[in-house]
Amino acid sequence: MTGDVVLAKRLSLPLVGLILSVWLSGCVTTGMPPKQEIDLQKALQTHVQLGLRYLQDGSNREAARQHFNKALELGKKNPLAHHGLALLYQTDGEMAVAESHFKKALRYDSGFSMARTNYGVFLYQQERYEEALEQFERASQDLTYNRRSYALANYGRTAVKLGKVEEAEQAYTRALALDADLPQALLELAELKFNAGDYPQAKHYLDRYSAENRQIPQSLWLGIRIEKIFGNRDKERSYALALKNLYPYSAETLKYQKMMANDG
Secondary structure (H helix, E strand, O other): OOOOOOOOOEOOOOOOOOEOOOOOOOOOOOOOOOHHHHHHHHHHHHHHHHHHHHHHHOOOHHHHHHHHHHHHHHOOOOHHHHHHHHHHHHHHOOHHHHHHHHHHHHHHOOOOHHHHHHHHHHHHHOOOHHHHHHHHHHHHOOOOOOOHHHHHHHHHHHHHHOOOHHHHHHHHHHHHHHOOOOHHHHHHHHHHHHHOOOHHHHHHHHHHHHHHOOOOHHHHHHHHHHHHHHOOHHHHHHHHHHHHHHOOOOHHHHHHHHHHHHHO
16 A cells, blocks of 8 residues: 555554655634743743754754643644644654644634544554544544645545545545645545556556656555556556565465466
């Protein structure tokens, strides 16, 4: 598969990198807020930004923790700080603590769609697919969310896990309508079309994926099977050679070797 569900800026987290995109917006007030309030909000946002920076580059997670906690000292209900701590504790493997911060982030801002998407990834990684699907669905319904395509792609991946293939295909198609080059949606649609026996469409989506993205075991293995169907031996061998050379110990390489043994 294409790794895992996706979010939005790469972090050094297990499985696929979590993708983080956070908006640091101040409080909305009427009139001019007092200078003390402005300074407090600015300090809080600075701590959140620094925490995210340390978390993103992986250079000093303890410094990230300190900045997020300092932000909460300035505003204990700040959803961005709770979201940052959720990602941090998820990285540390402290899943119960991470989930509590995800829930607080959403409790204090139910419209925080990036946190909802990341919480969905958290649930997906624990194989809590029904719960994850709900989070991705709610995030994808937010028309102001600039990463709706990721939420939809995540919805598709989760729907496949639940056997909801038609819903998955619709979600991937909607994701591509928002972002025509979204790698996960292209590759997963190619896989779905292949499994449904629609080989021309499977090749169409795989070719679109391959034009702009690095080949991974899933894409190479799918390419082998598609070209085998069409009898294109040269292209099949090319995919197979890349799979064996680039990913000799992958599960897909084992599948290819088993296929060749059965054909022999």
